Amino acid sequence: MKIKNWLNSNKNLLLLTVALSLFAFYLGLHSPFYLDDFTSIMESPWIRGGESIDPLLNAYGERALGYLTFWFNFHYMGTSPESFRLINILIHLATATLLFAFLYSIQNDNSNNYRKLVAYSGALIFLLHPLNTQAVTYIVQRLASMTGFWVLLSCYCFYLARAKKMVWLYLFAVLAFALGFFTKQNAIITPLLWYAIDRFAINRARPWRYDIVGLAGLCTVALVVAWLYWxxxxxxxxxxxxxxxxxxxxxxxxxxxxxxxxxxFPANLRLEYGIYSNPYPLWLSVLAWTAHVIVVISAFLLRKRIWLVTLGVAWYYIAHLVESSVIPITDFAFEHRTYLPNIGLVIALMPLVRYLLKLPKQRGLYALIAVVLLLTATTAYRNYQWANPYVFYQNELSYNPDNQRVKNELARYALDNGKYELGLELFEEMLANGNVKLTESLLINLMVAYGNVEEWDKAKQYEQIALRNINRMHPSYRARIYLNQGIRLKETGQCEKAYDSFEQVQRLFNGEFSSLLFRTQCDLRTGNIERARKMVKELYRKRPSDPRVEEIVQQLSSSRP
Structure with missing residues (x-):
């Protein structure tokens, strides 16, 4: 039986997708939390908070929808990284499925006998591509994959509404656009993608004079608005x-x-590129942008013969407009930023896929199978790195040996796993470097590290450095600093002073669990039993299965007259 005939079965395609996805992402599913997973999710008072989502919605603004999914994860699916990452993988699968439907629809040439297989190949390349791993396996970058899903859904609805005269779908296109925008702001480019779809996939024969006039008018309005409200x-x-x-x-x-x-050529993939300023000579930047312009012009000239290439190239550069143009962002490069633009590259590849599938003796099909298997293996290996933190961080340090953030997180991982000596060794190695920047995260980690080995004087030293600049810090960092200060005071027998620190946390995030827990422990130590009895009810309501709460309950039971 020919492979092509086997692939014509929807059941077989589904089985193949499930098998390849499991192989590619299974190891990544069991990866631990990394970097911003802690500060943005697990240690975020707005997500840990519980009773009301209003503080979260106010705190995250235009990204509220994405963070609302983290809140849902935390409170209804458990706090294990697997539960968070499972949602990420499902979002990625949904996006790839939607891409299949989109690619199938825009191939409106009824003579194409390979329409389904072409669309499936494109969706599979996107699903299994290792460059998309960061937006899937790195939990906090769910916002990138969610935005990709909403933008693609919006574009698919727009295409059906415009090309198939399903006018009611315009409403869903606008709704998906809004959901994308409130997941991550780079969805703002969605209307430009609508225009590209309309111009290059639907109304290819329309005279360009109308577009030129319209675009000139929009540019004029944009310039006037920019001048007035710059x-x-x-x-x-x-x-x-x-x-x-x-x-x-x-x-x-x-x-x-x-x-x-x-x-x-998906090699040398990494999380941190470590680019925070311009490392390139001017001639290289000019040459790079000149080459981009040549690509765009060439794609435009191909719009009548190979319009999928034109649409794909337009999609790619439009999707990069927010994060890779003139809006300065602290980190100049991240792979998760390519998630939505990569859809454009897949679209641009579709004519080549169709050509390969038409080759005699299934030679092109064998080539596609080899590519898919190679991508699957590379993604599986990348997820193996994510699943093994020491391997992951060593890979990062092989590209950026002086990366302070990576060393900081490697030391933190060592501490979290009880390897205090290794963690402190890494911290002291960083501190020995005179150029080290004492960031909020590093200061907090140092307080925790020295607290874990009960070197309270050193913990206090970095605590005092943090307190000097605390008013300029984000509230979540301020809360963690006050919390660790309170822990130090509690453990050194200064519970009366510790109360003030825990109260500072409560002022920032009312109802924050850890500060309430430690304050109740202080009540037990100082003999304030009645207040401890009142507080334990609140603690038990928040986390009835927490062993520390159970311990307090037992202590209170034994203290009854």
Whole structure:
């Protein structure tokens, strides 16, 4: 039986997808939390909080929908990384399924006998591509994959509404756009993708004079608005003041080529690129952007013969507009930023896939199978790295040996797993470097590290450094600093002072569990039994299965007259 005939069965395609997905992502499913997973999710008072989602919605603004899913995970699916990552994988599968439907629909040439197989090949390449791993396995980057899902759904609904005259779907296109925007702001480019779909996939024969007039009008309006409200627009469209828009733009030229290279040759993948300023000479940036312009012009010239390439290239660069153009972001490069743009590269590859499938003796099909298997194996290996923190961090340090953030997190991982000596050794190695920056995260980790080995004087030393700048810190960092200060005071027999620290945490995040727990432990130590009895009811209501709460209950029971 020919392989092509076997692949014509929907049941076989489903079985193949499940098998390859399990092989590619199973190890990643069991990876631990990493980096921003802690600060943005597990240690976030707005997510740990419980009774009301209003503080979370107010805190995260335009990203509230994405963080609401983390809140749901935390309170209804458990706090294990597997439960969080399972949702990420399901979102990725849903996006790949939606991509299959989109690719199948836009191939409106009824003479194409390979329509389903072409669409399935594209969806499978996207599903199993290792460059997408960061948006799937790195839990906090669920926002990237969720945004990709909503934007693609919006574009699919727009296409059906426009091309198939299913007018009611315009409403769903707008709704999906809104959901994408309130997941992550880079969904703002969705209307531009609608335009690209309309212009290159639906109304390819329309005279360009109407587009030129319309685009000129929009540009004029945009320039007038920018001139009138520039201070406000400038504040809203930058994450950092440490780099100019022009410098950020120059850097993104070579970085975009690195992204493209990683798509076609997915080697040397990493989380941290460690680019925080312009490392490239001017000539290289100019050359890189010139090459991008040549690609765009070439794709435009192919719009009549190979319009899928034109649409794919347009999608790719439009999808990068927010994070890879003139909006300065602290970290210049991250692989999760390619998740939505990678859909464009898959679209652009569809003519090549169709050509390969038409080759005689299934030679092209064998080539596609080899590519898919190679991508699957590479993704599985990348997930193996994610599943083994020491392997993961060593891989990161092989590219950036002086990366302070990676060393900080490796030391933190050692501490969390009871390897206090290794953790402190890594911290002291960092501190021996005179150029080390005492970030909020590093200061908190040092307080925790020295607290774990009961070196309270050193813990206090870094606590005092943190307290000097605490008013400039994010509330979540301030709460963690006060919390660790309270723990130090409690453990050194200064419960009366510890109360003040725990109260500071409560002022920042009313009802925060850990500070209430430690304050109740202080009540037991100081003999304030009645207040401890009142507080334990609140603790038990919040976390009835927490062993520390059970211990307090037992202590209170034994203290009854």
């Amino acid at each position: 201070p406000t627009i400038d504040a809203l469209t930058r994450e950092t003041d440490d780099v100019t828009r022009f410098d950020y733009f120059l850097v993104q030229g070579p970085i975009l080529w690195q992204y493209i290279g990683n798509f076609f």
